[in-house]
Amino acid sequence: MIKYKISSENPQSHYLNIEMVIDNISAETIELQLPAWRPGRYELQHFAKNIQRFEVESSQENVPFYKITKDRWVLEVSGLQEVNVKFTYFANLQNAGSSFVDESVMYVNFVNCLPYIEGRMEEPCEVEVVLPDDYKIACGMAHENFVFSPKDYHQLVDSPMLASPYLQCQKYQVEDVDFYVWFLGNYIPNWEKLLSDFQKFSEKQVKVMGDFPEKDYHFINWILPTSFYHGVEHRNSTMIVLGPDSEGDGLYTDLLGVSSHELYHAWNICKIRPVEMMPYDFTKENYFPTGFVAEGVTTYYGDLFLVQSGVFTQEQYFKELETVLKRHFEQDGKAFQSLVESSFDLWLDGYVQAIPHRRVSIYQKGAVVALVLDLMIRLRFGHRKSLETVMQILWERFGKTAVGYSLEDYQRVCEEVYGRSLSTYFVDCIHGNIPLESMVNELLDAFGLQMQWNEEGKIHLEIMEAENENLKLWLNL
Known part of the structure; x- marks a missing residue:
């Protein structure tokens, strides 16, 4: 030993x-x-x-x-x-x-x-x-x-x-899994509200995926006096660093968002892992083309689970969705690279400012194309199927079996769920770099929503039909 x-x-x-x-x-x-x-x-x-x-x-x-x-x-x-x-x-x-x-x-x-x-x-x-x-x-x-x-x-x-010596901890349970929430720093949580909210989004994720990969899970939070927003996923824990500790409600909203995102990673990347990373090679780059699945789908569902579980209001969710749309379309919507190319190039410059109009974000554009696919499937099947169905199949076939999935595997599962070819979606959204504004707005229209631009070219997400039935079914309202 x-x-x-x-x-x-x-x-x-x-x-x-x-x-x-x-x-x-x-x-x-x-x-x-x-x-x-x-x-x-x-x-x-x-x-x-x-x-x-x-x-x-x-x-x-x-x-x-x-x-x-x-x-x-x-x-x-x-x-x-x-x-x-x-x-x-x-x-x-x-x-x-x-x-x-x-x-x-x-x-x-x-x-x-x-x-x-x-x-x-x-x-x-x-x-x-x-x-x-x-x-x-x-x-x-x-x-x-x-x-x-x-x-x-x-x-x-x-x-x-x-x-x-200054760590605080409380726990809650979902089915037979113990979830621990740890804090270090100048922060006194409202434990009653926090545990209730965390339990709600945890229950939602476990219900959607069918079961939880681990026997316990630890949210490890370090709250700093300076501005910070960083979370990292691990097999049965996440390390989260946030600040400033004086931010109040804003800090709590950030905590909910990053915690839901990182928890979903317990399935998506920790277990449902690209075949190129089976196993990890710690000596060199592990290039993989599906970063948009690992991070984009997780970014999309991290926020969506919060509204579907009742932790976020509809207005809070739309604010987060608007932020994702703004970051993609206002910042790198005209970038040259595709999502596949930008996934591969994570190892080159994925975490620093790229040269203008070169790279897209696998987080932001990845979430946008996840939204597109989710709404396409929902509309085709009257919400009986969704992107959740795709992720459930990936979990059963590639996560639980620890064999790893390829880009081709992901497309095959998506098409299996959709019931017909998705070649246009994959050519345009995944392998291509065409503008997606019209595609996104056409889908949002069926849910009573629209992206609108002001004179400065800034995006606003407008609710056109508050009582839209598709919207209610999507957000579980």
Whole structure:
């Protein structure tokens, strides 16, 4: 068993001390790899740049080692049964995907700082975290006396940990699944309202998808005094960083939106995963063309589930939908790339400002084309089928079986649900870059809605027919 130990001798310095004991050595050399990226953000992040010093020793002497890539080491271990790797890691970033330590917080995304041994990722491992006795831990992995025992490296690096003596926690239950809501920061939740709202959208998602992939789930929230909006999905948890803590109702609305979005990821990407990522390769880019399914469909349903479950009012939902429409059509509606191309290029520049009219957002345009497909299916079948039906089939065929889906698989399932070819939809909306305003408005019209433009070219979502029957069935009003 590979054992890790994480401590911080001087938390104010923001350094973590990492120890890694490697046993059962049977080769002359072993290769040690620190991930180059993390699930949930599809760009190379080069975590090895945060390592200050690095050394390897055995009980007898120092062990020779050398690098073969920026984040991969070869250890010369001939004749040794066990070696101890030690290094310091600079942890000074407060966001949902990094690591941070100071005198009152230890926040660790294990994927940032714990390497794996090539060929041994499937082995159980152990992680001991050295913390003061009064610290509480929020994490998707269970622990005993600050010791975690993940079944393999994949579980370990998909389970961030937030630790502090100041953590708050409450829980609720949906069917037989326990949902935990954690908070750190200068924020006092209205627990009665929060738990009621969270339970409503959680119940809705579980009902739609049929069952929940995990035995428990943790919403881990870190509320900062500065402006922030960031969430990252994990197999049975999400790490969310929001701010400022003085925002009041606005912060709570953000919390609902990002929480519903990240919870849906427990199915869509954590389990219903592109075949190109089965399994994750942490050494390099994992290119995939279906980012618009992973993020666009999730963006669409994250908000829709809130109104369908009664957490959002119709007006609140339309405000969020209007924001999605504005971000796409006002910002990159004339971009050259298709959704497939922009999904692939996430690894190139997907999280920074692109050059003008190059890339579309897989989140915003992905949500727009998800809206288009959902309304098309609903109108064809009188709401007896919808995009929900597509996602349910993907869950049964590709999520539960852990085989991964391709772009072709997604189109086949969509066409199976629709009952006829969707080649025009996929050519225009997924593989193409034609303007979609007319298509969207034609569908919205059947639901009593319209996008309208003012003199400055800004979009407003107008309710034309408040009592529209399609609208009521769509929003579950």
